[in-house]
Amino acid sequence: YKMARQFFVGGNFKMNGTLSSIKSIVSALNDAKLDSNTEVVIAPPSLYLIPTRDHLRKDVEVAAQNVYDKPSGAFTGEIAVDQLKDANVNWAILGHSERRTLMGETDEFVASKTAHATDSGIKVIFCCGESLEEREANQTVDVVTRQIAAVTKQTKNWDQIVIAYEPIWAIGTGKVATSEQAQEVHAAIREWLKKNVSEEVAEKVRVIYGGSVSAKNCKELAQCADIDGFLVGGASLKPEFADIINAKI
Numbered sequence: 057y058k059m060a061r062q063f064f065v066g067g068n069f070k071m072n073g074t075l076s077s078i079k080s081i082v083s084a085l086n087d088a089k090l091d092s093n094t095e096v097v098i099a100p101p102s103l104y105l106i107p108t109r110d111h112l113r114k115d116v117e118v119a120a121q122n123v124y125d126k127p128s129g130a131f132t133g134e135i136a137v138d139q140l141k142d143a144n145v146n147w148a149i150l151g152h153s154e155r156r157t158l159m160g161e162t163d164e165f166v167a168s169k170t171a172h173a174t175d176s177g178i179k180v181i182f183c184c185g186e187s188l189e190e191r192e193a194n195q196t197v198d199v200v201t202r203q204i205a206a207v208t209k210q211t212k213n214w215d216q217i218v219i220a221y222e223p224i225w226a227i228g229t230g231k232v233a234t235s236e237q238a239q240e241v242h243a244a245i246r247e248w249l250k251k252n253v254s255e256e257v258a259e260k261v262r263v264i265y266g267g268s269v270s271a272k273n274c275k276e277l278a279q280c281a282d283i284d285g286f287l288v289g290g291a292s293l294k295p296e297f298a299d300i301i302n303a304k305i
């Protein structure tokens with residue numbers, strides 16, 4: 057059965073911004089005309105989650121860019137899911153390729169964080185994606201399904217997960233995946249979920265694309281059957297972010 061999946065756009069600010077620059081992004085978003093059918097979540101650096109939540113329009117959610125997989129205690133530098141909930145933050149981005157490569161986060165660790173967060177009522181944007189070498193070696197689907205398989209070993213909370221396919225070679229490079237390239241992987245992810253989880257989960261889960269998304273390329277990508285939205289980096293810091301949110305109108 058063909059489910060209508062709600063279009064979803066996340067803004068990953070990464071390690072960018074100051075209190076004042078983020079406040080001006082928030083006020084620009086507050087003034088923007090946004091498609092009410094699009095679910096929007098923005099992820100400033102954790103230091104700015106509370107002021108962002110306090111000033112941001114209520115129809116846009118905030119997300120942390122990471123969270124730990126233990127409830128609380130002697131984990132210097134980490135943030136707990138209960139602390140996110142304490143700050144009215146209901147989302148977390150997990151497994152971003154920058155954390156997998158730069159911070160050495162393994163498939164199992166990302167899956168453990170995904171299980172812990174969703175068990176505690178935090179919704180998760182779960183990132184997966186291949187390197188250029190892996191794509192050139194035709195390992196793309198093997199890589200992303202291996203990353204997703206690790207999650208199926210630790211949780212069944214798929215109603216609280218949005219999958220973000222972000223080919224590493226497209227992140228921050230301006231080299232956006234073509235609609236064919238993105239649609240092919242999104243469809244393969246949905247097919248894998250249908251075989252290994254359930255048809256219902258495969259139909260319901262949003263699979264969003266990230267990697268050099270812009271106001272220019274978002275409309276064509278949004279037309280693809282299995283692309284349910286975007287996870288936007290650089291462009292989420294610019295006024296064109298509203299155009300990406302409105303890609304379907």
Ligand SMILES: O=C(COP(=O)(O)O)NO
Nearest residue numbers: 068227228267268289290
């Ligand atoms: O990493 C990304 C994409 O970043 P860019 O849009 O800057 O390519 N999203 O999490």
